[in-house]
Amino acid sequence: MKEATYDIVVKNGLVIDPYQDIHEVMDLAISNGKIVDVRKGINESLAGKVIDASGLIVTPGIIDIHVHCCYNILNIGIDPESCCLEKGCTTVLDAGSTGELNFRGFRKYVIERSRTRILALLNIESLGMIEYGSQGQKWPKLIMEYEELFINVENTVKVIEDNRDVILGIKWAHHGLTGLRLAREAADRAKCILMAENHLEPETIKYLKKGDIVTHSFHGLKWMGNPYDGILNEDGNVKPEFYDAIKRGVIIDVGHGAASFSWKVAEKAFSQGVKPDTISTDLHVSSVKGPVYDMPTTMSKFLLLGMSLEEVIRASTSKPAEVIGMLGEIGTLKPDARADVTIFKLEEGKFQYTDCMKESRIGKQKLTPVKVIKDGRIII
Ligand SMILES: [Zn+2]
Known part of the structure; x- marks a missing residue:
């Protein structure tokens, strides 16, 4: 033969x-x-x-399911080619950088012109993540004032339906439970996944269903006056609502970012058996120059935390591929x-890694x- x-x-x-x-x-x-x-x-x-x-x-080509790569569309976006693809990520999921009003430009001028395979979650807020200034500084007051005015569920569902080949779901950031309720409604109507940030807990996690994603899982922030926002309660134990969520198939995602990853929180969660399903960077204009840098650095941090090489690669290849419904096509080196x-x-050797609380290991x-x-x- x-x-x-x-x-x-x-x-x-x-x-x-x-x-x-x-x-x-x-x-x-x-x-x-x-x-x-x-x-x-x-x-x-x-x-x-x-x-x-x-x-x-x-x-297999690495998959990062939390990035912001609306490069030159909104200030938050980094260049997917140099920051993702050339760092090993052949597929990325943009986590709600744009909303129904500005997704089309992102699609036409970035997604369709990049060698990186870019999929997207549509932000429930119609304008997406506009809260970054041109120098990467945040303007939280602006978004808080307008949060509820700039959501249109009808149009959000329509943009998803018109872009099913690229848009896989909805993203809810941290701007109020009304936004979360509307994000849930839009995801149900469009029959797509919902990614929610790990804030306003333990309320937020209750909204997530099987296959939905909670990101920033190991953040160590106080949030909206709540010192125990996130995965842990005041005694350092994982909140029972998270175990319930894991049981029903909610995906635990890293989403490191500039402010959303703490060694201490991750270690406490790990010691109680909660590890991430998916490792992701939350790369954006304010995290790309550190403490995130890129996906391989984030993966290396999880080796440091005691995950095996095999586990780290699974959480960066086959698991994210499964989460975005593409396992077999990507996420594996199987023939075809x-x-x-x-x-x-x-x-x-000895390598220094830093979390978002400025703690180095x-x-x-x-x-x-x-x-x-x-x-x-x-x-x-
Ligand atoms: Zn993000």
Whole structure:
């Protein structure tokens, strides 16, 4: 039988694909933008291009389900190409940067022109996240004043229906329970997922159903005068409402951001058995220069917290793919999946990582992306 020819063969990398239960040194073959084979001993002489991944880790293209990449549309947005794709994230979910009034520009001028695969949640607020100034400074008073005026459920549902290929759901930020109720109504009417920020707890989490997402899960902020907002109550225990939510299939997401990740809160939650389903950055104009930087740095922080490499990669590949309904097409290196591949170097040493409370910890490992392939095309 004649052997196939390949566009790219990745040789001798430690392939970690939690979806297929693979954690082994293997080769990977790519043709026509798809994965065509994963096994030992693929004949590289049949490949147009050979990548030697000896000593490196080969994973499905990383998926970050909380970013703000409405670049040049709203001030909050970062450039998805340099901040996400070139850092290993072949697919991102924009978490409600725009709303029904400004989504179209985001779609036309960013989503359709980027090599990064960008999907979106529509903000329940019609104007999306307009509260950032041109220097990244926040104007919370502006949004608080107008929060309830700028929501139109009817139009929100219509924009979702017109853009089903890109919009996967609704995002509710932290602007009042009226907004949350309307977000729930819009998500139910549009039959889509709802992502809510972990604020005004334990009320917010009660609104979330199976497949919905709570983000900023490990924030350590006081919020609206409530010192115990978020996942923990005053005695440091996980609020019972969160266990109920986990039981009914609500997704626990990281959403690190500039103010939404605390080592102490994460450690307390971990010690009570609550770990994130999905690791995500909340990359935006005020988090990209630190403390977030990028997805590999965020993943490395969860290695520091004691998650295994396998768990960290699952929470950044197959699990987010499942959450956004694309598992099999992305999130795995299974033959016939899109050829999205991230190749990492895992360095051992002493690395400083900082949370949003300005507390630093020293980790022993650091993931650095060295090669990114999206739809069979080499990006870096
Ligand atoms: Zn965000």
